[in-house]
Amino acid sequence: MSKVRVLVGTHKGAFILESDGKRQKWDVSGPHFAGWEIYHMKGSPADPNRLYASQSSGWSGQVVQRSNDGGKTWEAVGNKFVYDGDAGTHQWYDGTPHPWEFKRVWHFEPSLNDPETVYAGVEDAAIFRSSDGGKNWEELPGLRRHGSGPHWQPGAGGMCLHTILLDPVNAGRMFIAISAAGAFRSDDAGQSWRPINRGLRSPYIPDPNAEVGHCVHRIAMHRSRPDTLFMQKHWDVMRTDNAGDEWQEVSGNLPTDFGFVIDVHAHEPETIYVVPIKSDSEHFPLDGKLRVYRSRTGGNEWEPLTKGLPQSDCYVNVLRDAMSIDSLDSCGVYFGTTGGQVYASADAGDTWNAIVHDLPAVLSVEAQTLQ
Amino acid sequence: MIRVVLPAHLRTLAKTSAEVTLDVPPPVTQRSLLDALEARYPALSGTIRDHVTQQRRPFVRFFACEEDLSHEPPDAPLPEAVVNAKEPFLIVGAIAGG
Numbered sequence: 443m444s445k446v447r448v449l450v451g452t453h454k455g456a457f458i459l460e461s462d463g464k465r466q467k468w469d470v471s472g473p474h475f476a477g478w479e480i481y482h483m484k485g486s487p488a489d490p491n492r493l494y495a496s497q498s499s500g501w502s503g504q505v506v507q508r509s510n511d512g513g514k515t516w517e518a519v520g521n522k523f524v525y526d527g528d529a530g531t532h533q534w535y536d537g538t539p540h541p542w543e544f545k546r547v548w549h550f551e552p553s554l555n556d557p558e559t560v561y562a563g564v565e566d567a568a569i570f571r572s573s574d575g576g577k578n579w580e581e582l583p584g585l586r587r588h589g590s591g592p593h594w595q596p597g598a599g600g601m602c603l604h605t606i607l608l609d610p611v612n613a614g615r616m617f618i619a620i621s622a623a624g625a626f627r628s629d630d631a632g633q634s635w636r637p638i639n640r641g642l643r644s645p646y647i648p649d650p651n652a653e654v655g656h657c658v659h660r661i662a663m664h665r666s667r668p669d670t671l672f673m674q675k676h677w678d679v680m681r682t683d684n685a686g687d688e689w690q691e692v693s694g695n696l697p698t699d700f701g702f703v704i705d706v707h708a709h710e711p712e713t714i715y716v717v718p719i720k721s722d723s724e725h726f727p728l729d730g731k732l733r734v735y736r737s738r739t740g741g742n743e744w745e746p747l748t749k750g751l752p753q754s755d756c757y758v759n760v761l762r763d764a765m766s767i768d769s770l771d772s773c774g775v776y777f778g779t780t781g782g783q784v785y786a787s788a789d790a791g792d793t794w795n796a797i798v799h800d801l802p803a804v805l806s807v808e809a810q811t812l813q
Numbered sequence: 814m815i816r817v818v819l820p821a822h823l824r825t826l827a828k829t830s831a832e833v834t835l836d837v838p839p840p841v842t843q844r845s846l847l848d849a850l851e852a853r854y855p856a857l858s859g860t861i862r863d864h865v866t867q868q869r870r871p872f873v874r875f876f877a878c879e880e881d882l883s884h885e886p887p888d889a890p891l892p893e894a895v896v897n898a899k900e901p902f903l904i905v906g907a908i909a910g911g
Binding site: 478500501502505518522 | 820822823825826855856858859860861863864865870872873906907909
């Protein structure tokens, strides 16, 4: 019988939610690492019981936790993230040079086929790799040394590398996204990188069509069509069908095209999900109604999904790593809010239920489908 | 034998009790004490001082014998009362945040 495990990172610890394939009753364990910020947890596709967790705090910095038993027990592994060579500078908010400084791991992306290999996206933006289960970390400096690196600037949440996508078809191809530099692609396993931001337009930066400098919030891919990517930019929902060489806007009839999360249905590569958020400074749902929007046409035509979600007086946010899907026959969709709710849909978004109501603010959600 | 008191969150991380005891070869300094602490509890590496610069993390302070030693040079000898274990070396997290 299939099972689902949902890994939830929050502002004050980690929680693990487990259910059978019906996804009606859930067991909740946690808080793990109580009191610490858990920016992200993710399991290895090659060994689902191998989990990686990013644990951090303003007092004690970064800790990396690893589990070999699906989160029952954990061990701290390596937390030494040192930029390669002379780190140099990027631009600060006011445009002045600012030294590259490691702050935290925003995202772990385990290798598709080796549980010991895992990538880390960090703030200040860089990508690191471990080949020994997280004990030792080495930067892939080709990204930061891309000629534009000294001109990257932080977004409001910091200059974070928050998205890493590994191409399951084209060996060595990977995609990353940085707030606020944009999206980049490597075709040689992370040795060299090129910006893939053509078609993005950001009227709030000096050159709206710049090669870099766009505030990309999230990118998603369906593993059967890795050349097609969907992006939630600061404003605008975008898609590319040529691995980022050119993007088109697909915001269509969304009530606001600002948001953080975006994800793709497990079995329908043209079905995508976003959670529109009001901005620029409010960062809560429009009209106090928490609505997931689904497009079954790869964008442009969107329908609101509201059954089971609060439709009045709701002023939470859904952060960029806080949506995930499972791969059961009836695709499950999950997202967490800054109000501490984790919502689940076992029917591809038609109806929703809160698995938990009162966690600390949710920073990340990752669903694992277990056989 | 040196006595070291850890803040609660580092105690949990190191899976130990509030006060730990360490063998620290002389001269006993902040640096040699922290070297011994990190060798005994590797999970604490990088959480009290930076991996590279070895500087104390900004929200961590060091106290002993009712004195703030946070800004003492890392190679300065620690008070005799710490060396002979009459007083503990206190690692304290700032009371801040939410």
